[in-house]
Amino acid sequence: MTSARAVILSDLETGPELVSVTVDPPRAGEVHVRMAASGICGSDLHLVHGRSNVTFLPAVLGHEGAGVVEEVGPGVTTLQPGDHVVVAMSAPCGSCGPCSRLQPHLCESADRGLQVRGLMPDGTSRVHRDGSPLHPFVGCGTLAEHLVVPEGQLIQVPDDVPLELAALTACGVITGLGAVFNIAEVRPGHTVLVVGCGGVGLSVVQGCRISGAARIVAVDANPARLAVAGRAGATDLVDASNEDMSEAVARLVPGGVDVAFEVVGSAALVGELFDLVRPGGTCVATASYPPGSELSIKPQSLFWDRRLRGCVAGNSIPRRDIPKIMRLYQRGALDLELLAGERWTLDSVLDAFAAAEQGRVPRAVVTM
Ligand SMILES: NC(=O)c1ccc[n+]([C@@H]2O[C@H](COP(=O)([O-])OP(=O)(O)OC[C@H]3O[C@@H](n4cnc5c(N)ncnc54)[C@H](O)[C@@H]3O)[C@@H](O)[C@H]2O)c1
Ligand SMILES: [Zn+2]
Ligand SMILES: [Zn+2]
Structure with missing residues (x-):
């Protein structure tokens, strides 16, 4: 079990809070990521203001993050400790109706249904506070020092792309x-x-x-x-x-x-x-x-x-589109720095939320 700090939302009145949580070790097919950075998206603000009802509360906020693989669970074959990864918002199953019709962005697998509510495919959570489960927002919960997600949700990115810029590709x-x-x-x-x-x-x-x-x-x-x-x-x-x-x-x-x-x-x-x-x-x-x-x-x-x-x-397929986006960034066609602007640390995450609300930066980026 790993101790970590995470930004959670228990109820709308209290708003976002930085708290201590525990993260379970990865089970079969799962990966533990040490997070490097997470953006704050308009959809996080929707959740905080009660304009979104996709994920159960209490939730771990954030769904636009990147980090480094810390540990892989049994059976994980595509990643190893040290790999740089973006936490994707979807991992199409490849076999449901929409996936079979070559529309994986509409994947309607049971796993995806659980994921958006903040649950792993087995219906449980890997992150807890005082023994009670927390629900990572849309299955990501990237405003945290550590997280565990299914292998399929991680997209490896080149080591020379700054993780605080790679993070922004996950959603915005x-x-x-x-x-x-x-x-x-x-x-x-x-x-x-x-x-x-x-x-x-x-x-x-x-x-x-x-x-x-x-x-x-x-x-x-x-x-x-x-x-x-x-x-x-x-x-x-x-x-x-x-x-x-x-x-x-x-x-x-x-x-x-x-x-x-x-x-x-x-x-x-x-x-x-x-x-x-x-x-x-x-x-x-x-x-x-x-x-x-x-x-x-x-x-x-x-x-x-x-x-x-x-x-x-964006009707996107992260495994196809995030590498394409990386190539656009690497050849200078896409300016990610322009989006990022100022960075905040986890200690000042509430200031980052205020800056996002007030539109003081293009994208508020929190580094862990
Ligand atoms: N469809 C999806 O899958 C998907 C994915 C990501 C985000 N989103 C949503 O996209 C939206 C934008 O996300 P974001 O992170 O860029 O949000 P944001 O809050 O950073 O940006 C919204 C912008 O709209 C501007 N704005 C507000 N009222 C306006 C008006 N009347 N006229 C012109 N501009 C106005 C604000 O000044 C701000 O710059 C949000 O609703 C978010 O939830 C949807
Ligand atoms: Zn978003
Ligand atoms: Zn599917």
């Missing part, structure tokens, strides 16, 4: 780039609209730049984040705190954009964006939306063959 980057490459299929010359420039939206902007989009209109209500969007490749910036978004976009791109990405998490904005897409164009609801919220779009807008697409972590 894979979702943003996946929305561009796997869902919208942005083409050279396209005109795109990206609303919301947090870690996910800034990754969408970079994916559009990499895909050769001719015009990238970025919108945010936070001027500091908009400035980063400009550095990430946006060609036009709209400050939603003092401009009407629809008017500004209609003026910039009169015929509508080829693709619009909603990356805030507002159903009302998805409806508004749908009308800013050209006939035949695509709107990608890239964020997560509060349970129970409803979407309203005009059937007349739909008539003109506009498409509305959902997005589950």
Whole structure:
């Protein structure tokens, strides 16, 4: 058993807390990782504010992390101590209906169902506080010094990629780039609209730049984040705190954009964006939306063959996509440092949460 510190959420009133936990040794097919870094994603903030109900409480926060393999359980063949790994949000089973239909991002295995609730495939947890189980958020719980996950959830990354940058690929980057490459299929010359420039939206902007989009209109209500969007490749910036978004976009791109990405998490904005897409164009609801919220779009807008697409972590397959993302980073096409900005230690994790809430950094990164 290993003692560790972890950031947990027991109830919404108390909020995130840094506490001591114990982590069990890895069982068959499992791996113990000494964590190096974790980002704080908008989805962690949704959990903290009661806007998400996927994982049981008390939960270990964080789902965007990387570290070094400490110990492998019996039967683990693909990893060994010392390997650098990213903790992936999914490990498709390969044999369920969606996996058989070559849609592993929709894997509906029992293991995945347990994972998102914060349980291992055997229905138990490897992390405890005072003897009671804690539930790693979406099966990750990366805001911790140590964790144990199934082997399939770990993607090895090159040793020379800083782990605090590799961590960001697990959620924000894979979702943003996946929305561009796997869902919208942005083409050279396209005109795109990206609303919301947090870690996910800034990754969408970079994916559009990499895909050769001719015009990238970025919108945010936070001027500091908009400035980063400009550095990430946006060609036009709209400050939603003092401009009407629809008017500004209609003026910039009169015929509508080829693709619009909603990356805030507002159903009302998805409806508004749908009308800013050209006939035949695509709107990608890239964020997560509060349970129970409803979407309203005009059937007349739909008539003109506009498409509305959902997005589950960029419809990505971590084992395929994280190595691709690493190659984009290594050849200088993808700027991960631009996303990371300032780092916090675990001792000051509550300041990191405050910075993430206030949008003071593109992505708050906590190093262990
Ligand atoms: N679909 C998925 O699988 C998936 C994966 C990861 C994250 N998400 C979701 O994506 C969303 C974005 O994540 P993030 O980590 O980038 O969040 P974030 O909180 O860092 O960024 C959200 C951005 O939206 C901006 N914003 C807020 N209101 C706005 C408005 N009215 N107009 C314009 N901009 C506005 C904020 O200033 C902020 O920069 C969240 O909802 C998150 O839960 C979804
Ligand atoms: Zn996330
Ligand atoms: Zn499956």
